[in-house]
Amino acid sequence: MDSTQEPQQPDPPDHAGVAFHPPVLLALVLAVGFLARSYVPLNFLSTTLSTSIGRIFTAASFGWFFWAVYTMRKGDASIQLSEPTNTIVVRGPFRFSRNPIYLSMMFLQMGISLWANSLWFLGLAVVFAVLLGWGVISREERYLEHKFGAEYLSYKERVRRWL
Numbered sequence: 001m002d003s004t005q006e007p008q009q010p011d012p013p014d015h016a017g018v019a020f021h022p023p024v025l026l027a028l029v030l031a032v033g034f035l036a037r038s039y040v041p042l043n044f045l046s047t048t049l050s051t052s053i054g055r056i057f058t059a060a061s062f063g064w065f066f067w068a069v070y071t072m073r074k075g076d077a078s079i080q081l082s083e084p085t086n087t088i089v090v091r092g093p094f095r096f097s098r099n100p101i102y103l104s105m106m107f108l109q110m111g112i113s114l115w116a117n118s119l120w121f122l123g124l125a126v127v128f129a130v131l132l133g134w135g136v137i138s139r140e141e142r143y144l145e146h147k148f149g150a151e152y153l154s155y156k157e158r159v160r161r162w163l
Contacts, residue, residue, distance in 0.1 A: 014084035016143040019135030021081060026105050029128045030112065033121040042119040054115025061107035068093045068100035081136075088148055088155055098159050102132055106162075137161065 036042075044050075071092030072079050078086065079101075093100035106125055113121030144152040 014147075015082055016085075016136075016140040018081050018139050020131075022102060022105060022132060022136055025128060025131060025135075026108070029109070029124045030121070033109075033112070033118065033124050034116075036120045037116060037118040040120075041117070043117045044119050045114070045117055047117060050114050050117035054111050054113070054117075057107055057111030057114055059111075061104045061111055064093060064100060064107060065104035068104065081140075085144065085147065088144065088152055090155055090159075095159065097163050098156065098161050099137060102137070103162055105132075 045053075069079060071094060072089050075087060075089040075091065077089045078084060093103075097103050106129065109121050109125040109128060113119065113125070141156070145156075
């Protein structure tokens with residue numbers, strides 16, 4: 001290397017560079033919810049009603065999650081946040097939400113809140129959404145805008161972040 005050349009800067013990593021992995025955050029938020037519930041339940045519905053509706057929300061969250069994962073795999077898209085994204089998936093649940101997997105995590109928290117009959121999980125779902133927006137979604141969106149440009153911006157205009 002000659003002394004007049006500047007050292008080459010390494011290429012930025014080809015992934016979103018999220019602050020944390022959403023499943024880890026979800027597990028932490030749920031653990032905090034169950035711990036808080038064990039001390040102060042914060043019940044808000046009758047047991048029969050909360051159990052019935054909670055089961056429906058929880059089942060729906062798993063259905064939405066598996067539909068999103070299936071659609072991503074079928075579209076040959078990477079699910080791991082540490083891997084490069086090679087395509088924008090616009091089919092299946094991605095027609096309704098840019099973040100259907102994260103939305104399924106929110107549904108799960110609502111389902112558990114109802115099933116466990118505790119407001120803790122709903123309050124923590126708000127915390128989860130704020131942290132997810134800051135530490136994951138905003139970084140993913142910047143990455144996708146940089147990588148796919150007008151294609152992603154067009155998708156972003158057509159489809160809402162959540163629902």
